[in-house]
Amino acid sequence: MLTTNDVAKVYDTILSIPGMNETVKIDLKISRRNVLLLNNVIERGLTVKDADDKSSNLLDIVPKETLQELTNLSDDCLKKAGLTELSEKLNGLRSVKP
Numbered sequence: 001m002l003t004t005n006d007v008a009k010v011y012d013t014i015l016s017i018p019g020m021n022e023t024v025k026i027d028l029k030i031s032r033r034n035v036l037l038l039n040n041v042i043e044r045g046l047t048v049k050d051a052d053d054k055s056s057n058l059l060d061i062v063p064k065e066t067l068q069e070l071t072n073l074s075d076d077c078l079k080k081a082g083l084t085e086l087s088e089k090l091n092g093l094r095s096v097k098p
Contacts, residue, residue, distance in 0.1 A: 008061050015062070035081040036090075042074040 002010070014020070030038075046059070046067055059067065078084045 004058070008058055011058055012061050032081045032083055035077050036083055036087060039074045039078050039083075039087055042070055046071065 078087050
């Protein structure tokens with residue numbers, strides 16, 4: 001079984017392959033529901049700080065600029081789907097504690 005460090009090295013190797021920094025155009029048609037879910041998954045994945053979640057350590061090898069690009073992509077998808085305000089309100093509900 002691979003350790004977290006081994007998996008991080010594999011991901012680092014894959015991310016270093018020539019051409020991986022090239023931009024690609026993706027024509028994607030998905031439902032608004034899936035846009036909202038995708039945004040939530042990206043946000044949750046980028047904010048996981050649970051020490052027990054070994055997979056979150058993989059993001060430590062990714063440059064901050066790349067993580068910001070993912071955040072921007074997520075926000076752009078929300079904007080194009082017209083769901084920015086709804087997402088903000090849902091996030092506000094999540095942060096309210098009883």
